[in-house]
Amino acid sequence: MEKAAVSEQVEYLIGDVAQMVGLSRDALRFYEKKGIISARKKENGYRYYSEDDIYKLMCILYHRKMNTSLEELEGLMSGRNSLPVIQNHITQRRAEEQEAVMRHQQALTRLDLVARDISRIEECLDQCSVKRFPAAYVMEHCASLQEGLREWFRLSSEVPGLDMTYFYNVLTYTEKSLISQGTDLLLYKRLEGELGDAFDGSRYPLTEEAECIYMVAQSEDVLPDMGMIQKMVLWGRRRGLKAEERVYSNNMTTFFSREKVTYCLELYIPLRESE
Numbered sequence: 017m018e019k020a021a022v023s024e025q026v027e028y029l030i031g032d033v034a035q036m037v038g039l040s041r042d043a044l045r046f047y048e049k050k051g052i053i054s055a056r057k058k059e060n061g062y063r064y065y066s067e068d069d070i071y072k073l074m075c076i077l078y079h080r081k082m083n084t085s086l087e088e089l090e091g092l093m094s095g096r097n098s099l100p101v102i103q104n105h106i107t108q109r110r111a112e113e114q115e116a117v118m119r120h121q122q123a124l125t126r127l128d129l130v131a132r133d134i135s136r137i138e139e140c141l142d143q144c145s146v147k148r149f150p151a152a153y154v155m156e157h158c159a160s161l162q163e164g165l166r167e168w169f170r171l172s173s174e175v176p177g178l179d180m181t182y183f184y185n186v187l188t189y190t191e192k193s194l195i196s197q198g199t200d201l202l203l204y205k206r207l208e209g210e211l212g213d214a215f216d217g218s219r220y221p222l223t224e225e226a227e228c229i230y231m232v233a234q235s236e237d238v239l240p241d242m243g244m245i246q247k248m249v250l251w252g253r254r255r256g257l258k259a260e261e262r263v264y265s266n267n268m269t270t271f272f273s274r275e276k277v278t279y280c281l282e283l284y285i286p287l288r289e290s291e
Contacts, residue, residue: 026066027056027064027065027066028065028069029062030055033069037070037073037077044065044073047073047076050086051090052090053065053069053073054069055069072093075093076089082113083112084105084109088105118176118210118212119176121210122177125177125180125207126180129180130269133280133282136268136282137232140231140232141234141280142231142233143231145231146228146287147284148225148227149225149226149227149264149284150202150204151223151225152182152202152204153205153220153223154201154202154221154222155171155201155202156171157198157201158198158200158201159199160196160199161183161199161238163199164198164199167201168181168183171201176214177211178203178211178215180207181201181202181203182202182266183199183200183266183267184201184266185199185200185264186198186199186263186264187262187263187264188261188262188263189242189245190261192242194239194240194241194242196239203220205217205222228264228286228287229248229249229251229257229285229287230284231244231247232268232283233281234279234280234281235278236277236278236279238267238279239265239281240263240281240283244281244283245283249285252285252287258287259287260285260286263285264283264284265281265284266281266283267279267280267281267282268281
């Protein structure tokens, strides 16, 4: 029986390799310096790479697309690559990539929240309507806005993504005055899936999704004034709607200038249940 012919190893110049694999010559020299690939210098002074080097470069590029670090690559290419080592590496990299994906997804969600708020300001500014109060987890009820700010920073440091918690200032009103009843920190229930396993929604009560008189207003104060409340209550009365003496005020966004600060407030006044 004839032996199978062994194909002759093809060798490549650095320019050929750079063009083939899509790396610069400097990148190839860098990997060579790190000992990941090795060129052989011949009598003519040129450096040649083997097909084994081409295969190594293919593996390198694949691992780099998995965001494998150069230090990790050196280990994988230097013989420290048993099955348990590779399995541990893949498990670790998957966890890191999943965390990065969650961070990017949360960034997109923050952008979506801001876009939603801006759109709602444009549509609802100074316009009354009936809207259901959002389904949300009550992360904390704080005695004041200042306490709410401190609690917000604490929550944000505990679980990535809890900075998407909104401040809803709670007020009661009479015909002539508004009285602050503290601040609720609310996390919209639809954002729960963005937080991963670190968030346990069962620990927190949910808001009552009552129908409310709704309006967006601009103010130079972070809290609404009586004029805004009276406008909403009067709008409801003209339509046979009875409002509770309670207001929820959420600062959707803030516009800063040298002369003043303008708050865009989202206001909810719950409706009384029909008798």
